[in-house]
Amino acid sequence: MEGDIVQMGAYIGAGLACTGMGGAAVGVGHVVGNFLSGALRNPSAATGQTATMFIGIAFAEALGIFSFLVALLLMFAV
Amino acid sequence: MAKEEAGNGLVFHPMDQFQIKTLFGDGPVHWYSFTNVTLWMGLTLLAIFALLVLGTSRRAMIPNRIQSVGELAYGFIYRMIEDVAGKDGVRYFPHIMTLFMFIVFSNFLGLLPMAFTTTSHIAVTGVLAMGVFLSVTILGFAKHGLGFLSVFWISSAPLPLRPILALIEVISYFVRPLSHSIRLAGNMMAGHAVIKVFAAFAAVLAISPFAIVAITAIYALEVLVAFIQAYVFAILTCVYLKDALHPHH
Numbered sequence: 001m002e003g004d005i006v007q008m009g010a011y012i013g014a015g016l017a018c019t020g021m022g023g024a025a026v027g028v029g030h031v032v033g034n035f036l037s038g039a040l041r042n043p044s045a046a047t048g049q050t051a052t053m054f055i056g057i058a059f060a061e062a063l064g065i066f067s068f069l070v071a072l073l074l075m076f077a078v
Numbered sequence: 079m080a081k082e083e084a085g086n087g088l089v090f091h092p093m094d095q096f097q098i099k100t101l102f103g104d105g106p107v108h109w110y111s112f113t114n115v116t117l118w119m120g121l122t123l124l125a126i127f128a129l130l131v132l133g134t135s136r137r138a139m140i141p142n143r144i145q146s147v148g149e150l151a152y153g154f155i156y157r158m159i160e161d162v163a164g165k166d167g168v169r170y171f172p173h174i175m176t177l178f179m180f181i182v183f184s185n186f187l188g189l190l191p192m193a194f195t196t197t198s199h200i201a202v203t204g205v206l207a208m209g210v211f212l213s214v215t216i217l218g219f220a221k222h223g224l225g226f227l228s229v230f231w232i233s234s235a236p237l238p239l240r241p242i243l244a245l246i247e248v249i250s251y252f253v254r255p256l257s258h259s260i261r262l263a264g265n266m267m268a269g270h271a272v273i274k275v276f277a278a279f280a281a282v283l284a285i286s287p288f289a290i291v292a293i294t295a296i297y298a299l300e301v302l303v304a305f306i307q308a309y310v311f312a313i314l315t316c317v318y319l320k321d322a323l324h325p326h327h
Binding site: 048051054055057058061062065066068069 | 261313
């Protein structure tokens, strides 16, 4: 049991790193919500912009992926 | 991952489904051994072949169901490349169509019960993303020479800001294959692990109705995610391709 404090710290850190994914969730929700509010004002312009929305989602998601990556590294690589 | 204390009979093994095993014999996995990854990648290729080659072989004027699905996929990707990468990006249609069809079919086949999801491994998606990254970089230098480096130099920004932006752009350029691959693998892995966790909850009598409804709902969500992640992978490839074809901001 004793001597495992490094592993304990790694697991706690992995759990804390996962909170960063909540930020990605907020970002993706923000992108889609704003797209929807714009699309309901002008539905005819909305269909041409769905690709842009997905690109925005992907870029907002990328930073959450890095926190996931940190969690994976703490779990399996450190 | 293993939970040793199985006192109440509730044992979670949500990550066991991602283990790579040899199918014939039980020796260690060599580079030539036939594993479950090999099997499901082969099935993916067979499914794509059945849809796009066998399905359209009759070339009927009025398409039957399979042929119209194939035509739908073709037109969908073609229009996406035209919209995002522009007219001159259409030359690279075969690469993006191949990537999209491979990813969408391995995602969908992975949703079958007892199946193995090849795209849930970073090794698989990493190869796809590195292929995109390398080919786009080589294409950019081949087309524009050293002028391709102007993708990092944002000429519409104020001059004092440009070196800082250039640094950020360089970092974000080299991080691309990482986020590109982990997005797909992470989404697939997380979705399947969640389904497995709820499947383990279904063994507890008190919450089993809730768990079974939850599995159904999450499965429906996963079908959506399987398509959207393939679409996002393809559309990001188009964005990177556009940067290589038109590096001047």
